[in-house]
Structure formats: C-alpha cells, structure tokens
Amino acid sequence: MSTTEDAIASAEAHSAHNYHPLPVVVATADGAWMTDVEGRRYLDMLAGYSALNFGHNNRRLIDAARAQLERVTLTSRAFHHDRFADFCTRLAELCGMEMVLPMNTGAEAVETAVKTARKWGYRVKGVPDGMAKVIVAADNFHGRTTTVISFSTDPEARADFGPYTPGFEIVPYGDLTAMREAMTENTVAVLIEPIQGEAGVLVPPPGYLAGVRELTRERNVLFIADEIQSGLGRTGKTFACEHEGVVPDVYLLGKALGGGVVPVSAVVSSAAVLGVYRPGEHGSTFGGNPLACAVALEVIAMLNTGEYQQRAAELGDHLHHELGLLAGGDSVRAVRGRGLWAGVDIEPELGTGREISERLMERRVLVKDTHGSTIRIAPPLVIGKEDLDWGLDQLREVLRG
Known part of the structure; x- marks a missing residue:
C-alpha cells in the first residue's frame, strides 16, 4: 500500500468513525495550498470551516505563537x-x-x-x-x-x-x-x-x-x-x-x-x-x-487593518459572480452566501455533495459537502484571484462530467 493508503487504513482502524474525511492525507500547508504525504498539492477551498481565514502557516501568527511558546x-x-x-x-x-x-x-x-x-x-x-x-x-x-x-x-x-x-x-x-x-x-x-x-x-x-x-x-x-x-x-x-x-x-x-x-x-x-x-x-x-x-x-x-475584510468583499463579489453564471443551468440549482463563503446546490443527478467533493479532490481542489448535493466553498481570505479562478475552473470541469 502507498503512504496515503497506510495512513488512512491506520486511522480507520484506531480512531472513532465520527468523521468521514476525504481520502487525502495532508502533510504540509502554506497560504491557500496544502500538500499531501506524497507531494501532491491541493487548493484549500474550505479553510478549516473558516478557522483558517488567514491561511495556513501565516507568518505573523506562527511568529506570535513561537515567541509566546518560549x-x-x-x-x-x-x-x-x-x-x-x-x-x-x-x-x-x-x-x-x-x-x-x-x-x-x-x-x-x-x-x-x-x-x-x-x-x-x-x-x-x-x-x-x-x-x-x-x-x-x-x-x-x-x-x-x-x-x-x-x-x-x-x-x-x-x-x-x-x-x-x-x-x-x-x-x-x-x-x-x-x-x-x-x-x-x-x-x-x-x-x-x-x-x-x-x-x-x-x-x-x-x-x-x-x-x-x-x-x-x-x-x-x-x-x-x-x-x-x-x-x-x-x-x-x-x-x-x-x-x-x-x-x-x-x-x-x-x-x-x-x-x-x-x-x-x-x-x-x-x-x-x-x-x-x-x-x-x-x-x-x-x-x-x-x-x-x-x-x-x-x-x-x-x-x-481592514485588509482581510476588503479582500473577502472584493474576491467574494468575484466568486459569487462566477458561481452565479452557473446557477439556473443544467448543473447548479442555486448559489447562496456572502463574501468568500458560498453554498452551491448541485443538481442531484450529477452526484451527491460527497461525490462532487471527491471529484474535485481528484482535480486537486478540496471542498466539503453538507446536506444532499450541496457543497460549501470557503477559501482562506488570503487566496489569490488566479488561484480562486483556477479552483472555479476545476468546479466547472467537474460539473461538465
């Protein structure tokens, strides 16, 4: 078995099954990107359910923690x-x-x-x-x-x-x-x-x-x-x-x-x-x-500083504009949210929220499903516009089948 398979099998055997994680094993992360144990990079479009608004490995926060640790x-x-x-x-x-x-x-x-x-x-x-x-x-x-x-x-x-x-x-x-x-x-x-x-x-x-x-x-x-x-x-x-x-x-x-x-x-x-x-x-x-x-x-x-609120507002407008172009078509029923936070209702015949999340994972984008065929998108507020657009491109490809 690969390193990923070993890690997942061990977790399944020795931890309570109160979560059903996507089959990716993260080893390092920086900004809006995470890297798994085999070196594959993924765009984080979940941000720890908004716990990572300022991105992974944010130097200001890591430095503050390191100084206090001592x-x-x-x-x-x-x-x-x-x-x-x-x-x-x-x-x-x-x-x-x-x-x-x-x-x-x-x-x-x-x-x-x-x-x-x-x-x-x-x-x-x-x-x-x-x-x-x-x-x-x-x-x-x-x-x-x-x-x-x-x-x-x-x-x-x-x-x-x-x-x-x-x-x-x-x-x-x-x-x-x-x-x-x-x-x-x-x-x-x-x-x-x-x-x-x-x-x-x-x-x-x-x-x-x-x-x-x-x-x-x-x-x-x-x-x-x-x-x-x-x-x-x-x-x-x-x-x-x-x-x-x-x-x-x-x-x-x-x-x-x-x-x-x-x-x-x-x-x-x-x-x-x-x-x-x-x-x-x-x-x-x-x-x-x-x-x-x-x-x-x-x-x-x-x-x-107001910087992060402004980023969320500006990139959020872009996110919702792009997602709005998908809504009402053959693949997306509705889009909701504010700022860099969106719920996307996928047409059920295209797959459950879990299945859509797995297909996005295969394209190196990490999101998480909620009820039914809904996925949540909530990238770190530090995400770059080009990275956000790349992630949305992957969603479009998944929805095309």
Whole structure:
C-alpha cells in the first residue's frame, strides 16, 4: 500500500468513525495550498470551516505563537498573566463591547452563552427559577455537545444521544412572526447564526437580523449572534451582522480567532450581561491561556487593518459572480452566501455533495459537502484571484462530467 493508503487504513482502524474525511492525507500547508504525504498539492477551498481565514502557516501568527511558546503557555485562571488583559481589551474594542469571557472551542462558547443568558434572565430580568427559555432557529448548527444537540433539528447530530436538555424553542429560520409568537415572559435569549453555515450557507431574508434586533430589544430579550463561522472577516465585514447594521447583545466567536494555530473562543458582551458572573460559577483551565491570547491578539491586529475584510468583499463579489453564471443551468440549482463563503446546490443527478467533493479532490481542489448535493466553498481570505479562478475552473470541469 502507498503512504496515503497506510495512513488512512491506520486511522480507520484506531480512531472513532465520527468523521468521514476525504481520502487525502495532508502533510504540509502554506497560504491557500496544502500538500499531501506524497507531494501532491491541493487548493484549500474550505479553510478549516473558516478557522483558517488567514491561511495556513501565516507568518505573523506562527511568529506570535513561537515567541509566546518560549515564554509561558499556561497558567490557568488561578493567576493573571501578561497577555490576558490586552486580549480582553482589544477583543472587546473590536466588537464594540465591554467584556470578554474566553473559552477554547466554539461549542464551549455556545454553552457559555446559554448559561449566561439563563443567569441574566434570573438575576436581571426576573424570570422564575428553572423557567428560562432560549429561542433558536431550525436547521441551526451551534456545536455537538449534549445541550447544543438538544436544540438541533439534524437527525445525524441528535439521534441516540438523549435524554435532551430542555429550555429551548425552535422556530423556522428567517421567520420573524414565528419568533414573536414563540416569545413569552420567560424568554431570555434568541440564539441564531447570522448566516447558517452547516445548513448550506443560508442567508436570511433582508431585514431579518434587524427585525430580530428590534424584537429582542422590545421584549427585553438578549440577541446572541453566533458568529463563530461567519465572523472575523469571512463575509467581507468583521461580523456578518454588520450587513444589516445590527449590533447584537452578545457575540460568539471562535474558529478564526485562533488563526488556525490554537483553539480560541469567546463570549463578548456588555458588563450588564457578563457582569452576572461571580468567581467559581463558570470557568476553563485553558480558556484565555497565554498562548491563545498571543495568537488571538495578532488576529485582532490583522483585522483592525481592514485588509482581510476588503479582500473577502472584493474576491467574494468575484466568486459569487462566477458561481452565479452557473446557477439556473443544467448543473447548479442555486448559489447562496456572502463574501468568500458560498453554498452551491448541485443538481442531484450529477452526484451527491460527497461525490462532487471527491471529484474535485481528484482535480486537486478540496471542498466539503453538507446536506444532499450541496457543497460549501470557503477559501482562506488570503487566496489569490488566479488561484480562486483556477479552483472555479476545476468546479466547472467537474460539473461538465
């Protein structure tokens, strides 16, 4: 067997089968390109589900991590360290907020937000103990912890993992009327993705986010925006909510915040919301560790230049123009998205999303499928226009059969 076959066989034998990766074994990567164990190069059009917005092996981020590795990597929150205050301050400023609660993964940020909303509901809003409700949208993806899958509508994520955590109301995505009808005096938060990534890069109807903002403010309910995939430059703005001029009560950040180097996530909000916590009520050994803070500080500095948001906007316009030429024909049913992020619905007779992804892999382009015949395209924001065009050429060839 080849090196690739050996590696895949070993992984299949010794790791749980909770993923079904494409049969490529990456050894090195730089920018928007990855190289496998046998020296074949592939254009990365997934970017680690937006964790790699700034590309692989980004020198600014690697240098920041290397410098911190030689100083101190972990203290736990039992002590202060010299990167923590700067990280919290700079991230709060980026978000136009006041306080940061750092965690590690996106799912941890979502769990933290649910706990925060409930505690705020009891201590500030006056909801009776144990009665807090959070409204979420159907077809959401907020992670895979037990509580998060309790309000998933995806059978793959949910089946056989019960009993489920109560306290959630599910309404159709994009339906303000249904959201209004679901609200009661015990509703403490609305938790939504400004763009639903796992569902196929679904962009809500115009005015939806602004409507959610108005409704939540009117009913004294927290608006929690899960910007873990959509935030930090991906859509051509720092946050996807900005496309409707909306500022939520709470931002949930992750993925790109760690620059593809270390896992970093955060709940960012006002002092009135995050100020409900007292020592011992929530925590994380690794949350806000020195290494994570050092990398995230560099990410924040890069975003503050506006360069990456501009690249995503300009290249995103080009991406959607080119994909739009394919839509409505014999091969592509629909294209959705914003910035350098697109969901492409392939005509089912041409193949499943998995099959299309495998054919693109054979042509040295890496994307990933989602439900049915939909593929997601989300290259690193540092991708060159020529590379992006080459990747789109390969998609056209695959669609021609």
